[in-house]
Amino acid sequence: MRILLVSSSEAETVYLHKAFRESAHSVHAADNLRYALYLAAHEEFDAIVISTVGVNLMAALFDALPELAQLPRAPAVIVALASGTSQDRARVLRAGADACFVQPYSFLEMQERMLALHRASLARSAQPSVDALSLRLDPLTRDLVEDGKRVLMTKREYLLIECLLRQANAPVARDQLIRYAWPDKEDVDPSSVNLVVSRLRRKLETHGFRARVETISRYGYQLASR
Incomplete structure (x- = not known):
């Protein structure tokens, strides 16, 4: 949140x-x-x-x-x-x-x-974009949940996916993701965002999630379903 x-x-x-x-x-x-x-x-x-x-x-x-x-x-x-x-x-x-x-x-x-x-x-x-992806975050366990499948998120992964979920199926600017997932940092290297996104992608693929994080060239990322 x-x-x-x-x-x-x-x-x-x-x-x-x-x-x-x-x-x-x-x-x-x-x-x-x-x-x-x-x-x-x-x-x-x-x-x-x-x-x-x-x-x-x-x-x-x-x-x-x-x-x-x-x-x-x-x-x-x-x-x-x-x-x-x-x-x-x-x-x-x-x-x-x-x-x-x-x-x-x-x-x-x-x-x-x-x-x-x-x-x-x-x-x-009843957010339709989130429901369409069948994704939700469990704040008690810090899990990402899709159709009964669960995967544990780190704190940064949780915040980043939460920010993407707020605008599912729509591009989210890299600067917006940084402000949301790193509110305690004044200067965040863009490579830090890339690293968290890479970890997220591996987790989603490894656990068979249908959702994916897409790169929007020169802008940011987007959460979408396969």
Whole structure:
């Protein structure tokens, strides 16, 4: 999943960024809600996690939540309050959040709620391009699945195939793949992308998958079926 992480706490940003990355998510961080709104309006995210919201930020949060809830691609919006009552959580949910936690919270529970919201979103959209390929990613095992066949992905392979799946049967620019699969790197050698694609192709062929990764000359790659 592609996650936009919003937090004014450097320690919380470091912790969640590391935890989400280790769970094979692509994470982009923003340190304020105004910048997060700009990013969410111009880029596609599966979830927006707003963490460590204190009393001094509640007004800004309630201003931002309706706008986030109305984004055309409808990412899941998850809020973690620094402190609060059940009434505070209810207000956050009414304002447009899909889930609300209060510290101390369980990262595992947050991630499972985020994945459940993502599954529900995919079911509602019934993405025809993905269904046509009979491919899906299992976030719990980090497997790529096709018609009952499974193959384990590395973290980079998982993120790269997830990016390709979002635009199955359509070309995806190499720069877009780099931003998605290497969000923690500022300068990525194109040969790194070629290496991951080569490994993916070998795995797909070895395990008898019908899907294949095609090269689009001078542009990038495309996920297609045989």
